[in-house]
Amino acid sequence: MTSTAEASVETNADDEGPLLDVRDLRTYFKTDDGIVKAVDGVSFSVKPGETLGVVGESGCGKSVTMMSILSLNPKPGRMRLDDRSTPGAQMQSFLRESKKYTSISTGQALFRGEDLLQASKRRLRKVRGSEISMIFQDPMTSLNPVHTVGDQLIEAVLMHRDVTSREARELAIEGLNEVGIPRAERRVDDYPHQFSGGMRQRVMIAMALINDPALLIADEPTTALDVTTQAQILGLMKQLQEEHGTAVVMITHDLGVIAEIADDVAVMYAARVAEQSPVYSLFERPLHPYTWGLLGSLPRLEVELERLTQIAGQPPSLLNPPSGCRFNPRCSYAFDRCLRELPEATPASFDPEHLDACFLDEATKVEESARLAAALALAEETGMSVPPETRSP
């Protein structure tokens, strides 16, 4: 099944090369209000067997990024970029001229070296559900109500494996057993509405893992569940990931989930990656002002607050993002360069794996980061809230 990937695998021949390497991904949508630049130059990578947490607020492009990789956006178009103008301008004119397509993605999504953005429809269908699987936010609506869960699992098996339907059924039961559904051999013939939310998400996980994919994309898999169930589902995912050796991209807006499960983190803001680093480094020494805001707004059990601390302002419209750094309208550190230029992600001098897209000089970032950590520690000690503005006047 991986034969097509082998030819182009030489570029990252060593085993530690990334499983998924996304480079300068852009996805634009045509809407009645104009062209939405939902993903605008996103790069990140996922190592085999590891977990990348993608965090950011609603509408920052987390889900669209992942949907783009598998061409699951509505009516996705294809185009080749040339050097005549910027990629963004070429994509906008493509969408304006096209009657058939409502979305367009450019860039590269290298999965084992193979660019999925250039893959044929047939090849994509083979990748989906067998090499890369997805689970979604709302388990209540993600399963088809008129087919039994067994039929839906069996469909996933038969789509990718050459087995009889009897064998597929056995695999389905086995899969349900593995995700902890009691009496699986009987529940396999039940319909989705006969399962609770948590159980349905288990079914979704079973369906995603049934063909042993190399990569599992989980789009806020615990958001719609209550807290106890969330913990169970996260635990289950972690356990299955270790058993299957699956790499996971965990999309979430919950930093707690990230701390729990991720090896690496990408913080997204307004269609771009603000900061990417190993998880310990992000929590220990966050370098982007937006990340500081996120961490400062985390509710803590030890701290009593009237209101949660928040980042001032609203996330920008992706129809018309602000010029320069997209965080500049909300950033108290912004200076004139931030208003003119779009920062690219650059590695920190102390850790080449820790990237952030911010023009502040590193000394200031490290200093401010330490101040934030101190403020948070103080807050925990005293039970007082972190002041929303951690910067001295």
Place this chain on the structure above:
Amino acid sequence: MFQYLVRRTLWAGVLFLGVTLITYVLFFLLPADPARLAAGKSATAEDVARVSHQLGLDRPVYEQYGLFLKHLVIDQSLGRSYANRRSVNEMITEAAPVTIGLVVGGAILWMLIALPIGILSALRPRSLLDRGAMIFVLVGISAPVVWIGLLLQYFVGYKWGLTPNAGYCDVINPPEGQTCGGPWDWFYHMILPWMTFAILFAAIYARMIRANVMDTLGEDYVRTARAKGVPERQVISRHVLRNALLPVVTMLGLDIGIALGGAIFTEAIFNLPGLGRLALNSVLNLDLPTLQGVIVFATLAIIVLNLIVDVLYAYIDPRIRLT
């Protein structure tokens, strides 16, 4: 399930009583005397009184209604027509097959038109096909049935001579003296009525199916199916259509039930001896028993089809359980 059917049947009885009672009351509110009409033009006042007594019209309304129910329950009889003294049961038995043929054939035709149009235009919104289809829908919904019928009659029947203009042929045993009969003649004569009858519904259904399919295409489980690598064709057939067409089944059952009460316009234009024409004539003749007969039949048709739809729905939608 059994309990459910019993309860539904009891409710049907209540509904039935309500509908027939209302017909009676409305009928007697009309400022006209059926006895005078039945007695004929040259009848004297005494004649009218005699006829009135014969027909039972001199009794109070509730007594007449009681008698109607008594005859219906004990003799299974709907009485005799005021106008020509024929048995209403017989008249209904003659007229019902005509209407059933018109409605069922029409329903098949409108689904044959609406399904492909609705599905294809949902899959390609804003395409040429979609825009064309939506113009058809707009015309089909706005154009009066009578106008469509007359146009078809004029062009297809008269100008081009492709089909008969009007009239009805019995399928199985044509009565003596009738010039035509048998399945082919029946079919041939029904083509225009079917088309006339189907256009409005085809338009309504095409629009409904299009909306349902478009809604369903946006469902999360459709995305799930695509994400697991199901080919688009199978996504549509297995995951989209199955869900999108569920509500259409309900609508179809209800609409057929309602139409069985008589497709009055279509029957009138093409001179079909169906229930609609029977109802129309009985209103003009102030012929209460016949009118009541048509209403009884229509009510039963609606009640039975509703029940069938509900039971069928429990089979095709696993979320529904009849309790």
